[in-house]
Amino acid sequence: MSDVFIAFQANEESRPVIDAIVADNPHAVLSHPTGLVKVNAPNALTIRRETIEGLIGRSFDLQQIHVNLVTISGYIDEDDDQLTLSWKH
Amino acid sequence: MNIDLQAREITPLRNTYDHVARHIGGDKVASRYQEATFGAQPMVNFHYRPTWDPGHELFDAGRSKIVLADWYVLKDPRQFYYATWTMTRAKQQDAMESNFQFVEQRGMLSMMSDALRDKTLEILMPLRHAAWGANMNNASICAYGFGTAFTAPAMFHAMDNLGVAQYLTRLGLAMGDAQTLDEGKQRWLEAPAWQGLRRLVEDSFVVQDPFELFVAQNLLIDGLLYPLVYGAFVDDHVALQGGTAVAMLTNFMPEWHDESARWIDAVVKAAATESEANRALLREWSRHWVDRAQAALAPIARLALGDQGEAVLNEAREQLQTRLDKAGLKA
């Protein structure tokens, strides 16, 4: 079973996104390489728009993560409400 | 620490890169547009012929009959490089987003009469595909043209055309649904009024000379299409009949057309200025493609504006001719 990961620039804007990932993915592990926040999870992780909106108190478009996204690993499935990285086919 | 830095001057060794300096008259301070553009394209010592076009080098001025001593004369007066292009478009996108919200919150589209709604969709939906064709042609110009000054803005123009197609798609979904788009596609494929334009667009897909394609698509086809559709049809006709919402939701198109016309005209003018041979070539291309474009758009003009259609199209042609004259192509 391989890890998926996603990494963002460590700044104000990415903080609620990271917090949402941690809240929704109990097996996620954070690390902090220079200037980055990296989230590793076994097999899959999901980012939910609703969770982020709950944290920031206003509407959020998931595609906004592009501004601070640095790198990913895994196959992507996305729609208006969630983005999932996974290694399953 | 800061006091020391201010007291001591750090004199630069040079102002810019040599491959930029040689295009701006020497080692001067260069603008970001200049640094982003000049000398970017590899020019010589190519290693392999393209397996998909062994008759030419990878980048080859010989793909065009236009001859220029230096293809970097084809400068973009807007001086777009990636950052300024995206930031400009982002502002426009923001305004369009506001327009969509404004229109949708007030239900302005549902206030249009059925007849007006149907006419609007009848004209605008098939144009999604014309814009898609323009996207393909500008990708082609970028791929096979010569010199970054000419090819880079063509790729921006390709993406802009995709943006146009997507705004029209959004309009269709706002005024109808997925079926609305399908009906528009059917018309594009089958309705007699549209076949002239579709044939013209498909013929443009097989034009091999990137400069001819630039002139045909960006100057001549769009030079008639945009004033006809967004000037005469949307602004002067649909908006005045209760379809202001449509003008708002397509506002990007005429604005963008006017902005990019400055680029297109400057490029044509620079090429025409270089030589009588270029001028003759450009005149010949213009005559051929304008005649075809006008013939292709005539049934659409009639569909959109009834009896007035022909006169409006003639006027658009006259105005286009004025652009061509200013670019040095007076017959």
Next chain:
Amino acid sequence: MDTRVTSKKLGLKERYAAMTRGLGWETTYQPMDKVFPYDKYEGIKIHDWDKWQDPFRLTMEAYWKYQGEKEKKLYAVIEAFAQNNGQLGVTDARYINALKIFIQGVTPLEYYAHRGFAHVGRQFTGEGARVAAQMQSVDELRHYQTETHAISHYNKHFNGMHHSNHWFDRVWYLSVPKSFFEDACTGGPFEFLTAVSFSFEYVLTNLLFVPFMSGAANNGDMSTVTFGFSAQSDESRHMTLGIECIKFLLEQDPDNVPIVQRWIDKWFWRGYRLLSIVAMMQDYMLPKRVMSWKEAWEMYAEESGGALFKDLARYGIREPAGWKQACEGKAHISHQTWNAFYNYNAAAPIHTWVPSDEELNWLSEKYPESFDQYYRPRLEHFREQQQAGNRFYSKTLPMLCNTCQIPMIFTEEGDASQICYRESDYKAYKYHFCSDHCKSIFDHEPEKYVQSWLPVHQVYQGNCFKPGTDPTAEGFDPLMAVLDFYEMNVGRDNFDFEGSEDQKNFAAWKGDTK
């Protein structure tokens, strides 16, 4: 951008389909084969383009919005860096040579990618694939332009960057990246995608990105770090295009598998060879080092690549043919490449030097199996010579591999005391290679590789002199004539870091701030 009012009607996937593949049509007035003339000749079979999954479904609106935001932030940093003379913040002026490698050898590749993706962005019949390729085309132009702008400030203050594009088309070591990318661009559209999107932007990308970016971060180059982060989010989209395209090709028809395998073999090997210069940069040019090339290879090639090829095994794909040899080379190539540049530094517009004792010890520690045995003795000998006033520079020219175009510096697998030589006879000539894999690439497409513009051959044929140069004249110095043709500033762009203008200037600028 909140389009949820309309999205009640269509979800993201359907809306995006309407925004992309719904726009295309089967042409009838012109036959499809004439409109799309290049998508069959490679033998790849596509039965259903609708199976193409669009990763990251960005509309142009979203693209403009988010890319515009990124550019605002990036250029604010580039401006601030220039205003504050940020170049003074780097650890040591030797670091700047990493940027020289970058602007000379990497930045032009972004430009090729821009044009190459414009080409495939026109030529695929699948609309979704075209849109993804076109977005990558403008992304790559972005990278060319932002790198040029960010490094512009360094170019004003240091040597070895001022004529990078001119050098790229002519100078011996730069034909390595030039031929690499031209090989990709001159291949068919499916090979281009396999070469660039998959092999380079997915399999090998971290081996380019991490050394330069962590090198920048650890050596005080905030401008490059900021550029790197900003570009990386584009790279995420590019990576997903890479993995999507390989899945798509392999799933469309089993006949595609052997074709794709051959491309994976070829492009892994050409990419690996291209990365030798990055390996050298990482092990030798960073005053503050963190990770060795060997460690980067183990993390990003062996671990990540291992997982990837395990996943692709279900399609019948195996790991690339050169995999084991590339892994064996991790202990050697950085040292072998540095050795070549140290020798040929008269003809290269960068600086080289013998590492300090501390640095030599770091290399010993990181390469216990190879450094002390093969490479430290050479470097210590060079230092002795330099201290005795004999810092030498080779004035003869090395034999190049006909495929990767690197000088023949690489050694046999398992025996680093033996240079690896291979050859092929083709028509009237004999061709030379650094490895079985470069030979195999040639043997599969000889008509392509015999066209190579090999810089050493070209110099010997007299094609690398300025017009009017007279080789029969008294006191003619062929090396100087070639450097003139290269338009290098001799004595400023080249030679050892010790005594260079870069070294003197940086010391003077920094001297008063303490």
